[in-house]
Amino acid sequence: MRGENRERGSQLDTADRSWFEPLARTFERPAYHFAVMLTRDRAIAEELVQEAFARVWASPRTPSAEPDFRRWLYRAITNLARDYHRRRLLESKLRFWAPPEIDPVEDVLNRADDRDLLRAVIALPLKDRQAIYLRYFDGLPFADVAQVMGTTESAVRVRVHRALKSLRVRLGPSSASEVPA
Amino acid sequence: MSDFDVELEERLRELSLAFKDGVQPPAPLHIGVMARTAARPMRPRPVLVREIATAVALVVFVSLIAFGFSRLRTLTPAPIKPSPRPTASAIPWTPAPVVFPPTSAQLWTPLEAAAWIGHTVATLDPVLLPSAIADDYQAEFLADQGSFSVEYASRTRHATVELASSQPVMPAPTSQGHRTAQQFRGVTATYQVDSAAPAGSRWLFWNETGSGQPIAYSLIADGLSESDFWQVANSIGPLPSLGTVRACAAADLHAVAGRGGAATGGLIFNLIYLSNHSDTPCALNGTPQILMKTRSGGTLSLPQKDMPAPWLPSPAIPALMSAHSPDPQLYSQSNSFGQASVMFAMWDCPANPTLSVFTIVLPRGGGLISLPANDIALSGGGECEGGNIVQRIEVSPFNGTEPQPSWIENSPLSVTVNLPDHIRAGQSLHYQVVLTNTSGAPFRFHDCPSYTEDASRLGRKNLASYQLNCSGLGWLAPDASLTFAMVLDLPAGTPPGAGDLRWAMRSTYGNGEGRATLTVTAA
Numbered sequence: 001m002r003g004e005n006r007e008r009g010s011q012l013d014t015a016d017r018s019w020f021e022p023l024a025r026t027f028e029r030p031a032y033h034f035a036v037m038l039t040r041d042r043a044i045a046e047e048l049v050q051e052a053f054a055r056v057w058a059s060p061r062t063p064s065a066e067p068d069f070r071r072w073l074y075r076a077i078t079n080l081a082r083d084y085h086r087r088r089l090l091e092s093k094l095r096f097w098a099p100p101e102i103d104p105v106e107d108v109l110n111r112a113d114d115r116d117l118l119r120a121v122i123a124l125p126l127k128d129r130q131a132i133y134l135r136y137f138d139g140l141p142f143a144d145v146a147q148v149m150g151t152t153e154s155a156v157r158v159r160v161h162r163a164l165k166s167l168r169v170r171l172g173p174s175s176a177s178e179v180p181a
Numbered sequence: 182m183s184d185f186d187v188e189l190e191e192r193l194r195e196l197s198l199a200f201k202d203g204v205q206p207p208a209p210l211h212i213g214v215m216a217r218t219a220a221r222p223m224r225p226r227p228v229l230v231r232e233i234a235t236a237v238a239l240v241v242f243v244s245l246i247a248f249g250f251s252r253l254r255t256l257t258p259a260p261i262k263p264s265p266r267p268t269a270s271a272i273p274w275t276p277a278p279v280v281f282p283p284t285s286a287q288l289w290t291p292l293e294a295a296a297w298i299g300h301t302v303a304t305l306d307p308v309l310l311p312s313a314i315a316d317d318y319q320a321e322f323l324a325d326q327g328s329f330s331v332e333y334a335s336r337t338r339h340a341t342v343e344l345a346s347s348q349p350v351m352p353a354p355t356s357q358g359h360r361t362a363q364q365f366r367g368v369t370a371t372y373q374v375d376s377a378a379p380a381g382s383r384w385l386f387w388n389e390t391g392s393g394q395p396i397a398y399s400l401i402a403d404g405l406s407e408s409d410f411w412q413v414a415n416s417i418g419p420l421p422s423l424g425t426v427r428a429c430a431a432a433d434l435h436a437v438a439g440r441g442g443a444a445t446g447g448l449i450f451n452l453i454y455l456s457n458h459s460d461t462p463c464a465l466n467g468t469p470q471i472l473m474k475t476r477s478g479g480t481l482s483l484p485q486k487d488m489p490a491p492w493l494p495s496p497a498i499p500a501l502m503s504a505h506s507p508d509p510q511l512y513s514q515s516n517s518f519g520q521a522s523v524m525f526a527m528w529d530c531p532a533n534p535t536l537s538v539f540t541i542v543l544p545r546g547g548g549l550i551s552l553p554a555n556d557i558a559l560s561g562g563g564e565c566e567g568g569n570i571v572q573r574i575e576v577s578p579f580n581g582t583e584p585q586p587s588w589i590e591n592s593p594l595s596v597t598v599n600l601p602d603h604i605r606a607g608q609s610l611h612y613q614v615v616l617t618n619t620s621g622a623p624f625r626f627h628d629c630p631s632y633t634e635d636a637s638r639l640g641r642k643n644l645a646s647y648q649l650n651c652s653g654l655g656w657l658a659p660d661a662s663l664t665f666a667m668v669l670d671l672p673a674g675t676p677p678g679a680g681d682l683r684w685a686m687r688s689t690y691g692n693g694e695g696r697a698t699l700t701v702t703a704a
Contacts, residue, residue, distance in 0.1 A: 024214050026586060032206040046207055050217040057218040066285060066588075114196050117189075121196070136190060137197035141685065141694075143635070143644075153637065164189055171189075 023069055024053055030138065031073055037133045038081035040122060048084065052076035067144075074148040078130060085126060120170040128163035135160050216450045271613055271666040272650055279631040279646035285588040286321045286690050291333060294320035296503075296518050298329050299420045300583060303498055305329070305346055306391040309398060313416035314342065321589060321690065334622035339659050340380075340404030341623045342413055348386050348399040352655060365414065374407075375655070382656050383410045403623035403656040421462075429463035429502055431548025436541065437508075439556040447562020453523045453541060453552075455579075457502035465521050465579040466499035470542035473527070473554065473574075475534040483527055488575035500581030520582040527574035530565035589691045592630070593620030596695030598684050607673035607704040610636070614684055614695065617662040624657045630688035634669050636699055638676050645669055649686070673704045 031052065035045035055076050056062045062072055121132055127149070134145040135156075142160075146153040207213075289297060291314045301324040302308050314320075314333050322331035330345035354360050357377035362369050370387035382403045388395035400417070402410050438453045457463055473481035506519030523541070536554035543549070564571045597615040604610045614632075618624040629651040636643040649665065657663060667684075682699040686692060 020218070021215065022583070022586060024218075025211060026588075028210055028214060029206055032210060033201050033204055036204045037200075042204070042207075046210060046213065049206075049210065050213045053214045054217040114192055114199070117192055117196055118200065121193070132193065136193035137200065139194070139197075143633070152642075154642065167189060 019064055020057060023064075023066065026066070027070055027073055028053075030070075031077060034074060034133060034138070035077050035081065037122075037129060037137070038077065038126065039084055044084060048077060048080045052080055071144070071147050074134075075150065078148065082126065116171060117167070120167050123170065124163055124166060128159060128166065131156055131159045132163050132167075212450065212452065216448070271664040272654075274666045274668050275647075275650045277629075277648040277650065279633075280629075280648055284323065284689060285590075286323050287587050288319060288321050288589050289587055291318055291320045294322050294331055295420065297583075298322060298324045298331065300501065300518055300581065302326065302329050302346075305396065306393065307389065307396075307419035308346075309344070309389060309417050309419055311342070311344060311400075311413045311416045312418060313413050318342075323689065330627065332627075334620060335404070336621065338404065339622055340409075341402065341625070341656075342405065343399075343401040343625070344417070345399050345401075346396055348397045349401075350653070351384050351386065352653065366417070380404050380406055383407075385410075385414055401625070403625070426462050426464045426499075426501060428545060428547055429457060429465050429543070431541075431543055431550050433457050433459040433463055433502070434550060435508055436550050436552055438539070438552050438554075447560055447565070448526055449558045449560045451525050451527075451557040453525075455502070455521045455523070456506040456508050457519065458505060458508075460504055462504050463502050464499040465502060465543075465581075467497070467544040468576055468578045469523060469544060471525055471527075471574055471576050472540040472542060473536055474538045474540075476537045477534070478537075479534075481529060481534065481536070483529060483572050483574040486573055486575050488524060488526065488577040497578040498581065500579045502581075518581065518583055521579045522582065523579055524577040525574060526560050528560050528564060528571040530559075530561060530571050531568055533559055533561070592686065592688060592691035592693040593618060593624055594686070594693050595619045596684060596686060596693045598682060598695045598697040600682060600697045600699055603700040603702050604671055605702050605704060606671050606675040606677065608671060610667075610669045610671050610682075610699070612667050612669070612682075614665045614667055615662050616665065616686075616693075618657045618659055621659050623659065626651045626654055628689050630686045632684060632686045634667065635683040635685070636669060636671065636675075636680070638678075638680050638701075641672070641675055643669070643672065643675065671701060675701050675704075677701050677703045 028049065031049045032045055035048045035052075036042055039045050039048060052073055056069070056073050059072075063069055121129060124132065130149060131145060134140045134148055135142070140148070142153045142156050145160075146156045149156060287294075287297065295310050298308060298310065304327045308329070310331070311333075315335070317337045318333040318335050320331055320333050322329060324330075328346045330343070330347065332341060332343040334341045351360075351371070351373060352375070354373050355376045358373065358375045358381070360371065360373040363372050364370070365372075365385065365387050366389065368387050368390065370385055373384040375382040375384075380403075383401070383405065385400040387398055389398050400414055402413070405413070435456045435458050436453055438451065455465065468487060470485060473483065475481055500521035501518065502521060503519030536557065536559070538551055539554045539557065541550040541552075594616040597617065599613040599615060601610070601612065629649045631646060631648050633644060633646045651663075651665075654663065669682075679698050679700045681696050683694065683696045685694040
């Protein structure tokens with residue numbers, strides 16, 4: 001922990017960034033999980049997490065306090081994931097054949113008791129998936145989800161509500177009884 | 182919200198555990214992240230001229246808006262928030278501006294906390310810690326390079342001991358308590374017993390004379406008898422400082438090496454992990470020299486430079502290698518102190534010879550360690566394109582390992598929100614928040630938490646953030662509660678009906694949240 005550096009305020013000290021590595025250690029794993037959920041591809045997620053950290057590192061305005069740092073990092077991952085999906089969309093339009101649908105979370109599905117739900121979450125549109133992940137997988141309050149997504153808290157509430165409704169539709173009325181005890 | 186939604190939300194939370202368990206990050210992710218950041222230059226802060234221009238533009242913009250509004254109508258001053266009416270038996274509300282905690286405390290065993298503090302606090306001399314802390318205590322601490330604070334709380338009885346390299350405000354003793362001056366660690370210390378209770382609060386303040394300026398230390402306890410308190414106080418002693426630990430020799434060390442990962446441009450980082458298999462601790466300080474031998478038997482003489490490693494402390498802190506530190510595993514996250522790593526990258530193009538052996542030359546005549554060079558590699562990429570001749574090796578200083586921090590997430594205080602039956606829109610809502618110590622040990626506020634009240638309705642945001650009025654409060658016994666008066670304005674346009682009021686607290690020592698249903702009637 002580099003408490004002194006992190007207590008200096010919300011802005012980085014450009015001369016000494018010794019506090020960066022502990023924060024990187026702390027947030028690599030959650031950032032990777034988040035990136036896998038957004039990209040549905042482990043290799044892309046790894047690349048994207050590395051790039052997000054590099055961008056956060058390079059920015060002179062990155063906050064050094066822990067919760068704010070995480071928000072910046074997640075914002076960087078979100079932007080990169082959006083760019084990645086745009087590129088993929090463009091590629092698919094330029095090609096005669098569609099790129100094969102990636103399902104890198106197959107091994108996760110095998111482990112997860114609630115596979116139907118995971119499949120339904122992964123099939124959600126990007127922003128819905130992001131909101132559901134931040135709210136229920138990372139347990140963030142709506143206010144924090146809003147800050148990561150760059151929108152208002154009420155907009156997030158609405159999005160989560162709609163995403164839950166969409167999940168409910170995808171799962172069907174009988175799915176509630178399939179929940180393991 | 183329907184039962185199905187609640188059930189779905191619960192399923193999602195359960196699913197997150199399986200997802201995170203199944204999606205493990207690749208082992209060299211950390212190396213990849215650090216390599217990528219090392220290869221990325223930091224952008225300078227915006228130049229002053231640009232910042233001034235932005236500020237001027239903002240002022241002009243705001244002035245124009247204000248001018249426009251003033252033409253529309255005369256501005257009436259906003260209503261002043263009414264002063265809070267303190268509720269009987271509740272701590273009064275104050276509109277103190279919110280200060281979010283800059284960091285989080287960590288939770289470890291006393292021994293692990295001592296290792297963290299010893300590893301982190303580099304500029305304080307001496308760093309004092311008690312040795313007479315029983316095994317049933319757990320330690321919460323904050324530490325930086327120049328200060329620390331550690332609180333030991335018993336898991337089996339109501340007792341808390343706090344030691345810090347600072348002195349909080351000592352409250353006046355009660356009529357049955359007393360404050361005295363007495364000798365402690367060779368100086369005159371101030372000792373206070375708050376009350377006549379046999380295990381009441383005790384305070385001991387003294388100025389420790391170290392190598393430099395005296396350091397103001399404090400030892401505070403609640404739940405300890407007089408003899409128990411002095412047993413802890415008299416066990417206080419200095420942690421061994423790095424200056425007194427011998428330098429590691431090659432014979433002490435076990436090393437493994439491998440390719441860490443590639444950043445963009447063909448740059449390859451190689452890693453060496455070292456552990457100490459001797460019977461005594463030692464320290465690795467400075468930057469080693471790295472020598473290479475080629476498969477043809479020749480020696481590769483690459484000019485050595487310091488690797489830019491801005492993520493490491495500057496100046497470099499020696500790596501303390503504990504006795505019998507666990508053997509390092511390549512690419513795995515270390516979960517303990519006592520190991521060290523060195524990173525290096527090298528270029529020899531266009532020759533790019535095949536390497537056979539490399540040697541680590543320890544600083545100050547510490548000896549040589551030779552390892553096969555099977556798993557390390559030369560860098561290439563843009564620098565080597567077009568037949569360029571590039572010959573150099575960049576080596577980082579020794580860097581001590583540290584485990585993943587164990588931040589305190591949840592406050593030991595539970596939150597209960599007590600609301601009136603209903604409130605009319607347009608009025609100030611007066612309510613109470615009850616904080617209860619659920620930790621099983623006495624609790625003391627080290628910092629006053631910030632809190633956020635959220636009474637937002639769909640389409641109508643109502644958020645307020647303040648700092649809790651907690652200064653000067655003493656110890657809170659296990660299961661005891663404190664009641665705080667709260668005031669929140671409800672705008673006249675608040676839609677009538679029932680909705681949540683959420684009260685969330687954030688502090689260095691964990692977060693807490695409570696909510697209750699607020700029924701609003703029309704204005």
